[in-house]
Amino acid sequence: MSGSPSGAGGGWAAVDRRLAELAARYGLEPTAVAALRTMLEVLADDEHAATTVRSPIEAVDRHVADGLSGLEVAAVREAERLVDIGTGIGVPALVLAAARPSLEVVAMDTVGKKVDWVTACAARMGLANVEGVHGRAEAWPAGLERFDVVAARAVAPLGVLVEYAAPLLRVGGRLVAWKGVVDPEEDRVGAAVAGQLAMGEPESAPTRPWPAARDRRFVTVEKQGPTPRGFPRKPGMARKRPLG
Numbered sequence: 001m002s003g004s005p006s007g008a009g010g011g012w013a014a015v016d017r018r019l020a021e022l023a024a025r026y027g028l029e030p031t032a033v034a035a036l037r038t039m040l041e042v043l044a045d046d047e048h049a050a051t052t053v054r055s056p057i058e059a060v061d062r063h064v065a066d067g068l069s070g071l072e073v074a075a076v077r078e079a080e081r082l083v084d085i086g087t088g089i090g091v092p093a094l095v096l097a098a099a100r101p102s103l104e105v106v107a108m109d110t111v112g113k114k115v116d117w118v119t120a121c122a123a124r125m126g127l128a129n130v131e132g133v134h135g136r137a138e139a140w141p142a143g144l145e146r147f148d149v150v151a152a153r154a155v156a157p158l159g160v161l162v163e164y165a166a167p168l169l170r171v172g173g174r175l176v177a178w179k180g181v182v183d184p185e186e187d188r189v190g191a192a193v194a195g196q197l198a199m200g201e202p203e204s205a206p207t208r209p210w211p212a213a214r215d216r217r218f219v220t221v222e223k224q225g226p227t228p229r230g231f232p233r234k235p236g237m238a239r240k241r242p243l244g
């Protein structure tokens, strides 16, 4: 097990108190809390984890609480299959998989080492509902029309996310994007791209996953019809020649 958490208010007792608060807020089972604590231990122990936030007292908010806040979105609470595109260190994939053992979670990233890290961490956490996929969101034929939710945190501007997500969603499924401060131009482009991809109007809802969090919000976009012809475009095009 990891040594001492550094940073303000350090100590595993403080981390455990914070986990207990989150368990009460989101109705988590004790097994979920234990799994999330293991994730914090793995992050603290592994200097190669692809994040600068490894101190448990910080990571419990910036990774665990932030991931759990996805449960405020009905589509995330109700989903049967979710893919986290650009999962990195497994946020939100691992956090939501721990919170909802009945949810099938795919953790996808273009970087194979990150996917290996996430699947190893899932095993340490005792999760049986996480599949790692090394690939690009816009070039994954096996994932087409398969998901109730496409989740993404800190991956791309909204318009690019909409283009990545639409082909992977079933009709009626939703893109759920963890976003920060409102950017009117990003939102305008996101809405324009959604219109081209048979997706609905983006909906934005503020959230405060931890007490000091500022400017956090979810942007969700529903898939309302079949993926239009010509999508997904060739890998890289969504970023190279953005729509909107």
Ligand SMILES: C[S@@+](CC[C@H](N)C(=O)[O-])C[C@H]1O[C@@H](n2cnc3c(N)ncnc32)[C@H](O)[C@@H]1O
Pocket (backbone or CB within 6 Å): 085, 086, 087, 088, 089, 090, 091, 092, 108, 109, 110, 111, 114, 135, 136, 137, 138, 152, 153, 154, 155
């Ligand atoms: C800044 S990290 C965010 C990681 C994690 N979601 C988080 O919030 O901690 C962005 C990740 O997205 C991945 N990524 C970028 N474009 C992608 C694509 N087209 N398909 C899949 N993953 C992608 C990168 O490899 C990177 O790991």
